[in-house]
Amino acid sequence: MTYPDPSSRSQALARRAQASLPGGNTRTTVFMKPYPIYAARGEGCRVVDVDGVARIDCINNFTALIHGHAHPALVAAATAQIALGSAFGLPTESEIDLAELLVSRLPAVDQIRFCNSGTEAVMMALKAARAFTGRPKIAKCEGAYHGSYDYAEVSLDPGPADWGGNAPVSVAYAKGTPASVLADTLTLPFNDTDAAVALVREHGADLAGILVDPMPNRAGLVPADKAYLEALRDVAHEVGALLIFDEVITFRLGYTGAQGLWGIDPDLTTLGKIIGGGFPVGAVGGRADVMAVFDPTAGKPALPHGGTFSANPVTMRAGLAAMQLLDHAAFARLDAIGERLRRGIDEAFARHRVAGRAVGLGSLAKIHFTERPVRDYRSAWQTPAEAARLARLNLELLNRGVLAAGYGLIALSTPMTDDDIETVVAAISDSLAEVAAM
16 A cells, blocks of 8 residues: 555544544644554564554654564563552552662663653753752753753754854744743753853853753754763853753663763763653653752652652563663664664665765664754754655655654664665665655
């Protein structure tokens, strides 16, 4: 079946959804025109849609499913716990087990607190920075996505008309964002050390924390310069603010996450996605003195934090099983197939004489239809022609059995074989031949 097909079951479900869901949609990220493809089931590294079409899944629920779909060990861990109960108004040993594993792997994390999404993890980290420092302002990088918290959304997708100079303007992402949110959010240029440091020093007296993703997906998926991250750490401590690493995605880059790869210890770290074994999850961790803002043992904490499904044992058990599978050998394998994929994409661009390349690290890649250096959100900004080529590539991939994110992101999973990677590279090459003919 070729997409789009007006006789498909996905099209019928999309029409049905319009009546009960705004725009027929619950997640903006999965919306696509003329209609989204509806999933029926997942098997390893493949997802099968409601029309029976199987595709290699290179989205993996936007990087969350590092072991693909229905991994036997994760199914066993989750179902065993469900038989005992899925959630309680009491703590369980499962949260201690997962917390101990995460603390053992993350160099900068002494203690962990669980929540239910990456958005919530970022929100609690920013609130923790305020509670710890007594200051109101937060700094974040232009174009970086950190979930749906008002402050984290500032300057997520500003157009060139709103960029300003080296001191980016703080721009609202959603209509109705209060002016006070923009006033209390400082937007930093990514990978521009001198400009970022100068801005932090200028606002340092009011700054609670600096939020940074070491390889921000929406800002191009380019790795941060180590010198840039070191400078942010140093200037944060100079002005009395906290450095916060958003590792909701980058924790899949290695056994010790991005902080281990870069050799930099943030004060707080946010986690999500892969640590839940396919179930909703988030976490914030950090230095013990900072995490003490959550501590209720001496009375009301500086930062009270609840959550009906936080640390629910199904997520904790599935997450523990997922993380135990991610040993050093698993990461080495993901690194190898990721490098093979990025190299194959670059060779395909050259073969078809199309301007473009792949960037990324480890199990992540992103396709850019440009030969200019991509170092930040602004250099990753697509021209209309580049956006049209990416849209065509995505359509061609769908019809060649590969599911990738509409904005060029590819996330690999452990069930993928060498043959699967070659299949994906071949599909990209054939798709680029069509793009070249546009």
